[in-house]
Amino acid sequence: MAEEDPHQPPRGDAGDAAPGEAKPAVPKPPPKPAAPPKPKGPQKEPWSDALVEAVRKTFPDEVPGAYTFLGQRNLVVRKERVAEILKFLRQNPVEPFDFLSDVTATHWPKEEEFELVYVLFSFRTHGRVVVKTRIREWEPIDSATAVWPGANWLEREIYDMFGVRFEGHPNLKRILLPEDWVGFPLRKDYDMRLQDVEWVRKHLGIDSGQKFYVGKARHDDGDQG
Amino acid sequence: MTETRGKSFDMSTDEQTLFDANEVTVSMGPQHPSTHGVLQVRLKLDGEKVMDAECVIGYLHRGVEKLGENQTYGQFVPTLDRMDYIAAVSNCLGYCEAIEKMLEVEAPPRAQYVRVILTELNRISSHLLWLGTHALDIGAMTVFLYCFREREEILKIFENYCGARLTTHVFRIGGLQYELYDGFEDEVRAFVKGFPEKVDEYETLLTENRIWLGRTRDVGVLNKQDAIDMGVTGPCLRASGVEWDIRKSNPYAAYAEFDFDVPTGEHGDTYDRYLVRIEEMRQSNRIVSQAVEKIPGGPIRAKVGKIIKPPVGDVYHSIEAPKGELGYYVVSDGSTQPYRVRVRPPSYVNLQALRQMVIGHMVADVVAVIGTLDIVLGEIDR
Amino acid sequence: MDFLIDYILIPMVKIGVVFGVISLVVAYLTLLERKVIAFIQVRLGPMRVGPHGLLQPIADGLKLMLKEDIVPAGADRLIFTMAPIMTLIPAFIVFAVIPFGPDFELFGRQVGFFITDLNIGVLYVLAISSIGILGVILGGWASNSKYPLLGALRSAAQMVSYEVALGFSIIGVLLLAGTLSLVEIVEAQRDAGVWYVFLQPVGFVLFFICGVAETNRAPFDLPEAESELVAGFHTEYSGFRFSLFFLAEYASMIVISSMAVTLFWGGWLRPFPGIGALGFLDYIPPFVWFALKVLVFLYLYLWFRASWPRYRYDQLMSLGWRILMPIAIANVIVTAALALALRR
Numbered sequence: 001m002a003e004e005d006p007h008q009p010p011r012g013d014a015g016d017a018a019p020g021e022a023k024p025a026v027p028k029p030p031p032k033p034a035a036p037p038k039p040k041g042p043q044k045e046p047w048s049d050a051l052v053e054a055v056r057k058t059f060p061d062e063v064p065g066a067y068t069f070l071g072q073r074n075l076v077v078r079k080e081r082v083a084e085i086l087k088f089l090r091q092n093p094v095e096p097f098d099f100l101s102d103v104t105a106t107h108w109p110k111e112e113e114f115e116l117v118y119v120l121f122s123f124r125t126h127g128r129v130v131v132k133t134r135i136r137e138w139e140p141i142d143s144a145t146a147v148w149p150g151a152n153w154l155e156r157e158i159y160d161m162f163g164v165r166f167e168g169h170p171n172l173k174r175i176l177l178p179e180d181w182v183g184f185p186l187r188k189d190y191d192m193r194l195q196d197v198e199w200v201r202k203h204l205g206i207d208s209g210q211k212f213y214v215g216k217a218r219h220d221d222g223d224q225g
Numbered sequence: 226m227t228e229t230r231g232k233s234f235d236m237s238t239d240e241q242t243l244f245d246a247n248e249v250t251v252s253m254g255p256q257h258p259s260t261h262g263v264l265q266v267r268l269k270l271d272g273e274k275v276m277d278a279e280c281v282i283g284y285l286h287r288g289v290e291k292l293g294e295n296q297t298y299g300q301f302v303p304t305l306d307r308m309d310y311i312a313a314v315s316n317c318l319g320y321c322e323a324i325e326k327m328l329e330v331e332a333p334p335r336a337q338y339v340r341v342i343l344t345e346l347n348r349i350s351s352h353l354l355w356l357g358t359h360a361l362d363i364g365a366m367t368v369f370l371y372c373f374r375e376r377e378e379i380l381k382i383f384e385n386y387c388g389a390r391l392t393t394h395v396f397r398i399g400g401l402q403y404e405l406y407d408g409f410e411d412e413v414r415a416f417v418k419g420f421p422e423k424v425d426e427y428e429t430l431l432t433e434n435r436i437w438l439g440r441t442r443d444v445g446v447l448n449k450q451d452a453i454d455m456g457v458t459g460p461c462l463r464a465s466g467v468e469w470d471i472r473k474s475n476p477y478a479a480y481a482e483f484d485f486d487v488p489t490g491e492h493g494d495t496y497d498r499y500l501v502r503i504e505e506m507r508q509s510n511r512i513v514s515q516a517v518e519k520i521p522g523g524p525i526r527a528k529v530g531k532i533i534k535p536p537v538g539d540v541y542h543s544i545e546a547p548k549g550e551l552g553y554y555v556v557s558d559g560s561t562q563p564y565r566v567r568v569r570p571p572s573y574v575n576l577q578a579l580r581q582m583v584i585g586h587m588v589a590d591v592v593a594v595i596g597t598l599d600i601v602l603g604e605i606d607r
Numbered sequence: 608m609d610f611l612i613d614y615i616l617i618p619m620v621k622i623g624v625v626f627g628v629i630s631l632v633v634a635y636l637t638l639l640e641r642k643v644i645a646f647i648q649v650r651l652g653p654m655r656v657g658p659h660g661l662l663q664p665i666a667d668g669l670k671l672m673l674k675e676d677i678v679p680a681g682a683d684r685l686i687f688t689m690a691p692i693m694t695l696i697p698a699f700i701v702f703a704v705i706p707f708g709p710d711f712e713l714f715g716r717q718v719g720f721f722i723t724d725l726n727i728g729v730l731y732v733l734a735i736s737s738i739g740i741l742g743v744i745l746g747g748w749a750s751n752s753k754y755p756l757l758g759a760l761r762s763a764a765q766m767v768s769y770e771v772a773l774g775f776s777i778i779g780v781l782l783l784a785g786t787l788s789l790v791e792i793v794e795a796q797r798d799a800g801v802w803y804v805f806l807q808p809v810g811f812v813l814f815f816i817c818g819v820a821e822t823n824r825a826p827f828d829l830p831e832a833e834s835e836l837v838a839g840f841h842t843e844y845s846g847f848r849f850s851l852f853f854l855a856e857y858a859s860m861i862v863i864s865s866m867a868v869t870l871f872w873g874g875w876l877r878p879f880p881g882i883g884a885l886g887f888l889d890y891i892p893p894f895v896w897f898a899l900k901v902l903v904f905l906y907l908y909l910w911f912r913a914s915w916p917r918y919r920y921d922q923l924m925s926l927g928w929r930i931l932m933p934i935a936i937a938n939v940i941v942t943a944a945l946a947l948a949l950r951r
Contacts, residue, residue, distance in 0.1 A: 041536035041537075042327075042329060042536055042538065044538075069538050069539075069540075070326055070327065070329070070538065070540055071326075072540060072541060098453055099453060099456070100456050101456070101458075101541075101543065101550060101552055101569060102541070102552055102554065102567070102569040104554055104567040104569075106539075106556050106564070106565045107565075117539075117541075117554065117567075119541050119552065119554065119569075123467070123469060126474040126475055128475075128541070130541055148454055148455075148456065149454045149455055150454055150455040150456030150457070150574060150577060151456070152577060153573065153574065153576075153577045154456075154574070157573075161290075174283075175282065175283060176282065176283035176286045176606060176607075177283060177286065178283070185288060185291055186290060186291060186565075192291060192292075192295050
């Protein structure tokens with residue numbers, strides 16, 4: 001029986017419903033006496049090998065999950081010591097992941113969480129591992145720039161698009177959007193057609209008539225952007 | 226040189242200049258003949274030496290990742306062409322392979338071979354454009370015209386195949402849309418046969434030219450450890466001494482069946498990056514010449530169904546685009562539209578290294594370094 | 608009456624002819640450049656205006672003359688207008704001393720194929736070229752803008768540096784000919800029976816390189832390159848004033864080419880003037896030989912521009928002072944020593 005990973009959204013056939021909407025109720029089938037049929041589609045296989053053991057040994061309570069999905073190894077960690085875990089992954093003797101390919105985030109509005117994803121690559125074994133961690137929307141997280149200076153712009157973009165604050169980042173300000181833009185576009189509550197109408201009016205002198213961002217996210221402490 | 230952004234910026238430099246009054250802040254761009262797109266580089270100059278450089282990007286931000294969440298998987302593919310518009314085929318390939326990975330289907334062999342051929346032709350055309358514009362910035366204007374002459378041949382092949390020259394939308398999830406046209410193999414063969422001489426022509430004009438050497442040797446040096454730390458990929462990383470090519474390390478789309486070398490440099494300067502890319506053009510030519518001889522028959526598209534609904538979960542898939550590692554991180558919630566599409570643009574991460582490559586050099590070298598990084602603003606800003 | 612004819616009428620006719628011809632050549636040099644560079648780059652160049660683009664210079668000239676007259680705010684209007692004139696005029700008046708052919712008979716008079724035979728011709732040419740540099744500096748200064756001024760100073764510094772080496776490279780020729788007059792230098796080559804380029808190859812190469820740098824042409828054109836931060840001293844110029852700067856650059860190209868031909872390549876002499884067996888070459892008039900040789904050098908200018916990347920400014924200055932100057936001085940010393948030794 002695959003473990004119900006508390007960090008993943010409930011698995012199920014979302015069908016045509018948009019994410020987050022309630023699914024129509026279906027009558028439950030009577031429980032089968034034999035073992036339940038294998039669910040369709042790829043599954044998360046649990047993953048444990050020397051690397052996972054090394055990580056779990058060094059960080060006893062920080063690694064709640066390790067699984068492979070579609071051939072990709074995933075490591076779920078807690079956010080408290082994520083920078084140290086990344087550093088350990090970079091330097092560990094079992095399989096050193098010397099290269100940071102990407103840092104990105106996904107917004108799960110139902111749980112009010114961001115899931116941060118670090119994709120690492122090892123030159124020695126040509127293997128990849130994806131390190132995932134979750135933070136509440138208003139929580140900051142340690143920056144990975146101490147481990148890889150190249151995470152600088154990648155984290156700036158996450159800040160720009162989602163509003164995640166990285167502690168220890170040398171230059172955390174917006175990168176793709178103008179510096180005085182209000183709103184974090186890749187959040188799920190930022191509609192496709194939203195625009196910072198004030199910014200447009202002030203800098204471009206246009207009254208575009210677009211919808212504008214209403215309300216503040218929970219983590220806004222008064223300073224926008 | 227006017228400030229149109231809101232707040233003033235604070236550029237902290239690592240080196241303090243002795244007489245601060247001599248420092249001049251000059252903004253190169255966003256409209257500038259040599260910044261290869263709308264890139265703004267704010268330079269702090271002490272006379273002619275660069276003390277600090279800050280890149281301001283986002284002038285071409287179109288919200289591609291947000292668009293991805295609102296289009297179906299199939300609808301999103303043409304949008305991706307507009308990212309790295311010079312090498313649109315690679316964008317397509319990466320995304321289609323990522324979705325195929327999620328759907329657990331594999332494109333049939335015929336599609337894979339044609340994918341390799343078109344992707345490698347695309348790599349050649351991207352490198353040709355890079356060489357032309359880089360040489361033009363440094364002053365050798367003739368190389369630009371010669372490169373475009375060859376590029377024209379490749380674009381004709383693309384136009385004959387899928388109707389578009391630049392934003393090609395050439396692959397579909399599961400394989401190809403169009404069968405090969407009559408004469409495809411002949412045209413590709415003709416191109417492949419004549420191309421190595423043309424590369425020799427470019428090399429004659431540039432490689433041993435002492436002016437070229439003077440402008441590119443020891444300019445914009447990026448050593449190995451810095452390159453790995455900064456996340457630089459592609460020819461820039463290989464020129465710094467790291468032999469990593471995703472086509473060899475994690476092969477995809479029939480690359481495992483071809484014989485080719487991965488050129489690596491030593492010093493990590495502009496000259497090495499130039500040599501690496503020239504050699505890559507030759508190697509791509511080699512791959513295409515092998516592939517075009519043995520395109521297998523068979524179907525061109527796997528059975529994927531009209532509506533694409535990958536299972537719940539996420540996948541990261543990356544390919545070796547001409548500029549570097551192009552990665553796609555796709556999160557699916559089981560519906561017809563992706564929950565999150567993240568594009569890892571190679572030029573974005575490579576451009577981070579500009580600052581350390583340019584500090585201490587002269588202003589004229591900034592142009593050379595921007596050229597050698599081979600950036601495309603469409604990809605950086607998305 | 609003789610005085611009137613010899614000293615007023617004939618020189619005025621000569622000036623008119625030379626000025627007219629050189630203006631035409633300068634105008635069509637712009638077209639030649641575009642055509643030659645286009646052909647090197649596998650394309651055709653101007654083709655629309657007139658057959659094969661032959662009327663293009665006229666179209667360009669008309670366009671530039673009819674453009675709006677823009678003077679930057681705060682610019683010194685008088686100097687702003689004078690600066691391009693100060694670069695153009697010196698380039699033209701250098702032609703006063705260049706011999707285009709041997710003396711000829713005209714209505715019973717001996718008429719020299721030059722406007723005037725100054726006995727300090729070489730010195731005159733060098734001095735007048737230096738005045739052109741002043742025009743560049745004034746152009747940058749009068750624009751009332753930081754970056755044209757800096758560009759102008761860089762251009763001027765480059766031109767001055769290379770002018771020193773240019774002067775040194777000529778000294779070898781002067782030692783061989785024993786005179787500063789350009790007419791007599793050509794005659795000295797005729798009497799020696801050999802063009803001076805065969806006696807002074809190093810001097811010629813130096814002269815031409817310095818000449819290319821002197822005129823701010825590729826590969827030494829960084830101060831006015833497009834991929835630089837600014838377009839150099841002529842950033843703020845447009846319309847007719849820009850066309851004057853533009854023409855001045857091409858005129859100085861022709862000046863350097865003419866000087867190279869006169870000093871090193873025998874002026875109007877035919878190839879191998881000493882060998883009688885090639886006397887059939889005399890059927891070609893001498894000024895045609897002169898024109899052909901000048902065209903070869905102009906083609907070299909265009910060829911350099913199409914083929915090579917450009918030097919960075921510090922590399923350019925380092926080349927001028929640290930490499931070309933010592934070679935030029937060494938050339939002088941070796942030539943002097945050899946001349947002394949062989950004359951004994």
